[in-house]
Amino acid sequence: MSLKRACAIAGVAESRLGVVPDSTVLSLQAEAFVSALADAGLHKSDVDGLLVSGAWGRLPGLQIAEYLGIQPTYSDSTMVGGASFEFHLGHAAAAIQAGLCKVAVILYGSTQRSRADKYIFQIRSDLGYQYEAPYGLPTPVGSYALAASRHFAQYGTTNEQLADLAVSTREWASLNPKAYRREPITREDVLNSGPIATPLNKLDCCLFTDGGGAVVVVSPDIAKTLDKPPVWLLGQGESVSHAQISEMRDLTITPAARSGARAFEMAGVSHGDLDVVEIYDSFTITVLLTLESLGFCPSGAGGEFIANGRTGPSGEFPLNTNGGGLSYCHPGQYGIFLIIEAVRQLRGECDVRQVANAALALISGTGGVLSSNSTCILGVE
Amino acid sequence: MSDEDLPDPDSEPYWEGVASGELRYRRCGSCDAAIFYPRSLCTECGAPDPDWAVSKGLGKVYACSIVHRPPPSFRGEAPYAVLLVDLDEGFRMISRLSEGDPESICIGDRVQVVFNDGPDGLPTPYFIPA
Numbered sequence: 001m002s003l004k005r006a007c008a009i010a011g012v013a014e015s016r017l018g019v020v021p022d023s024t025v026l027s028l029q030a031e032a033f034v035s036a037l038a039d040a041g042l043h044k045s046d047v048d049g050l051l052v053s054g055a056w057g058r059l060p061g062l063q064i065a066e067y068l069g070i071q072p073t074y075s076d077s078t079m080v081g082g083a084s085f086e087f088h089l090g091h092a093a094a095a096i097q098a099g100l101c102k103v104a105v106i107l108y109g110s111t112q113r114s115r116a117d118k119y120i121f122q123i124r125s126d127l128g129y130q131y132e133a134p135y136g137l138p139t140p141v142g143s144y145a146l147a148a149s150r151h152f153a154q155y156g157t158t159n160e161q162l163a164d165l166a167v168s169t170r171e172w173a174s175l176n177p178k179a180y181r182r183e184p185i186t187r188e189d190v191l192n193s194g195p196i197a198t199p200l201n202k203l204d205c206c207l208f209t210d211g212g213g214a215v216v217v218v219s220p221d222i223a224k225t226l227d228k229p230p231v232w233l234l235g236q237g238e239s240v241s242h243a244q245i246s247e248m249r250d251l252t253i254t255p256a257a258r259s260g261a262r263a264f265e266m267a268g269v270s271h272g273d274l275d276v277v278e279i280y281d282s283f284t285i286t287v288l289l290t291l292e293s294l295g296f297c298p299s300g301a302g303g304e305f306i307a308n309g310r311t312g313p314s315g316e317f318p319l320n321t322n323g324g325g326l327s328y329c330h331p332g333q334y335g336i337f338l339i340i341e342a343v344r345q346l347r348g349e350c351d352v353r354q355v356a357n358a359a360l361a362l363i364s365g366t367g368g369v370l371s372s373n374s375t376c377i378l379g380v381e
Numbered sequence: 382m383s384d385e386d387l388p389d390p391d392s393e394p395y396w397e398g399v400a401s402g403e404l405r406y407r408r409c410g411s412c413d414a415a416i417f418y419p420r421s422l423c424t425e426c427g428a429p430d431p432d433w434a435v436s437k438g439l440g441k442v443y444a445c446s447i448v449h450r451p452p453p454s455f456r457g458e459a460p461y462a463v464l465l466v467d468l469d470e471g472f473r474m475i476s477r478l479s480e481g482d483p484e485s486i487c488i489g490d491r492v493q494v495v496f497n498d499g500p501d502g503l504p505t506p507y508f509i510p511a
């Protein structure tokens with residue numbers, strides 16, 4: 001079975017990002033929903049599928065459909081953390097391929113910065129979490145810090161290498177008018193930004209912002225009728241491995257190893273074919289581990305891979321070209337913005353940060369504490 | 382342990398063990414896998430109702446992070462070293478260095494369990510250098 005060309009992405013949009021106090025978590029999603037449909041050239045009445053994620057409400061999938069005034073006949077509320085939207089893309093493709101819907105919208109929003117829905121940092125102390133709760137591990141950063149500590153010890157990875165990724169990502173953000181942090185930073189700025197949980201410093205960590213996004217996924221038949229060129233899903237894989245960091249067997253290998261292998265096989269492409277890569281950067285270490293797990297470099301070589309500006313605007317490996325969760329926005333669950341940026345790059349809509357002749361993109365979302373991953377390969381052909 | 386609904390039916394023997402100075406885990410009667418945290422089935426082969434066993438509490442640090450910005454209820458305790466420990470019996474658990482300089486512990490170090498009062502005053506397993 002394959003999802004290759006089972007669907008196309010026809011429209012993408014963000015809501016306002018950053019700090020948006022004059023919004024609700026519902027109005028912010030409506031903002032993105034309306035803009036993404038306009039981008040696709042479709043109408044609200046065309047939407048028959050809805051895929052949402054979030055812990056902001058009691059029943060988010062019902063609350064947002066009600067607010068928008070739609071009654072989808074296919075819905076999916078898969079919640080596996082920040083990677084949920086890459087899972088959704090695969091699920092939407094499967095549903096469209098099965099004929100269950102034709103126009104599906106993937107939707108997210110959060111007002112965690114301006115309002116009280118700081119759900120993602122809520123600490124649980126029941127069930128499996130009762131064995132972790134007594135020790136004061138800050139979530140999620142402490143878990144990523146433990147993984148970084150292991151990678152440092154096992155492979156000699158350094159804070160300087162992680163810092164270089166943050167610097168390169170900021171360089172991309174400086175080219176994106178929508179990015180929250182645009183002022184340039186240096187390696188020393190990152191190293192001196194203060195320890196959160198060793199070895200991670202403050203500037204190794206993502207932003208804490210409001211924001212929403214929407215992605216319109218359509219059947220091949222509909223894609224061919226629209227004005228903008230379709231962006232095709234060529235491959236997708238997903239994998240979940242654990243909920244707590246103590247249950248992750250090898251802290252240096254993420255679920256991206258399995259999901260990435262499936263995505264590459266489905267798409268029938270290899271690493272060297274890719275023009276642009278968008279990888280979830282909740283923390284600098286997330287990117288390093290994902291790159292290794294996806295096979296862009298051997299295990300242990302990720303530090304070298306990301307160092308010295310290689311992933312920046314003047315480097316040879318364009319990565320996180322919108323400025324990422326580190327510098328552009330991070331409203332709790334960032335994964336939907338990976339899709340939005342990849343689609344814009346493939347359409348050639350990225351102005352000064354446009355990667356020349358981008359035709360093939362990989363996106364890889366990681367959720368929880370390196371717990372879940374879905375990797376998708378998108379192309380214009 | 383700080384939830385009022387705890388211990389629960391899965392964890393009761395574990396916390397009873399901690400209260401009496403034992404670090405308990407479970408071992409599968411079918412495939413001999415060590416299972417932690419304690420569950421009602423074997424995570425390797427799926428066999429139900431693994432046996433309870435007692436660990437010697439000796440192991441090796443697998444990962445270590447010194448927390449400088451703790452969650453609100455742990456403010457005042459930082460910096461402290463959170464550890465992932467691989468116990469000699471073949472399971473991994475999260476814990477903390479009990480006392481002393483958090484910088485003094487390294488990945489690969491041998492450690493030994495101790496039972497001290499946890500955040501809610503109840504006995505909790507911590508580790509010290511072995």
Ligand SMILES: [Zn+2]
Nearest residue numbers: 409412423426
């Ligand atoms: Zn077994």
